[in-house]
Amino acid sequence: MPRPMTRASIEAFYARLSAAMPEPETELEYASPYELVVAVALSAQATDVSVNAATRKLFPIANTPQAMIDLGVEGVAEFIKTIGLWRNKAKNVVALSQILLDEYDGVVPEDRDKLQALPGVGRKTADVVLNVAFGHPTIAVDTHIFRVANRTGLGAGKTTDQVSDKLVKRTPEAYLQHAHHWLILHGRYVCKARTPECWRCEVADLCGFKPKTLPPEERKAAAKPKTKKKAVKKAARTKKAAS
Numbered sequence: 001m002p003r004p005m006t007r008a009s010i011e012a013f014y015a016r017l018s019a020a021m022p023e024p025e026t027e028l029e030y031a032s033p034y035e036l037v038v039a040v041a042l043s044a045q046a047t048d049v050s051v052n053a054a055t056r057k058l059f060p061i062a063n064t065p066q067a068m069i070d071l072g073v074e075g076v077a078e079f080i081k082t083i084g085l086w087r088n089k090a091k092n093v094v095a096l097s098q099i100l101l102d103e104y105d106g107v108v109p110e111d112r113d114k115l116q117a118l119p120g121v122g123r124k125t126a127d128v129v130l131n132v133a134f135g136h137p138t139i140a141v142d143t144h145i146f147r148v149a150n151r152t153g154l155g156a157g158k159t160t161d162q163v164s165d166k167l168v169k170r171t172p173e174a175y176l177q178h179a180h181h182w183l184i185l186h187g188r189y190v191c192k193a194r195t196p197e198c199w200r201c202e203v204a205d206l207c208g209f210k211p212k213t214l215p216p217e218e219r220k221a222a223a224k225p226k227t228k229k230k231a232v233k234k235a236a237r238t239k240k241a242a243s
């Protein structure tokens with residue numbers, strides 16, 4: 001577990017990410033808060049690319065709660081079968097549309113508890129909607145942000161809620177609005193799950209992760225002698241066994 005980053009390091013961390021991406025945006029395609037709720041609900045355990053491919057066909061047919069209800073569970077399912085957990089997601093999208101229509105006149109509420117009460121909407125989805133559609137300074141923690149926060153020392157925690165609370169507390173106010181996007185994009189493209197690309201990371205000197213990952217060619221070169229050493233040891237063992 002890396003040491004928690006200092007306030008000064010956190011400030012510099014966000015300053016550099018913001019300089020690299022001044023206006024970060026969600027990669028999910030949407031044109032209204034309702035489309036965003038649906039897209040984020042569909043994105044659980046699925047990639048944004050797969051969700052966009054489905055919603056590009058779904059939203060021209062149904063982009064309001066009433067139209068989604070009219071399409072029905074079977075109809076929605078036809079559009080989202082390429083996405084994981086599509087059966088449940090189709091049911092949830094129609095059920096949440098019904099609640100939006102019955103309780104909020106079809107308007108997406110700007111309130112975390114009300115959003116979280118919708119079927120298929122957890123804290124992460126609610127926080128994304130509040131942040132992206134309504135400009136609230138929330139930090140929705142997905143798998144990328146959870147990893148980056150724990151790995152770097154930015155905000156360690158055992159659960160996504162713990163990490164979210166810590167990040168909100170430790171992120172300077174000026175960066176709160178876009179922190180979610182900066183961290184997601186940083187985790188998706190640089191601080192990757194399997195091999196963080198520390199050698200080309202703009203915040204490497206601020207992050208607590210050790211040892212830093214070397215570039216592929218240096219890792220390859222460093223691995224060779226090891227392999228050779230292993231081979232020599234193996235040959236010696238074989239020779240000993242044979243004698």
Ligand code: SF4
Pocket residue numbers: 151152190191192196197198199201202203204205207208209212213
């Ligand atoms: S230095 Fe490595 S571990 Fe740290 S943030 Fe950058 S990519 Fe991630």
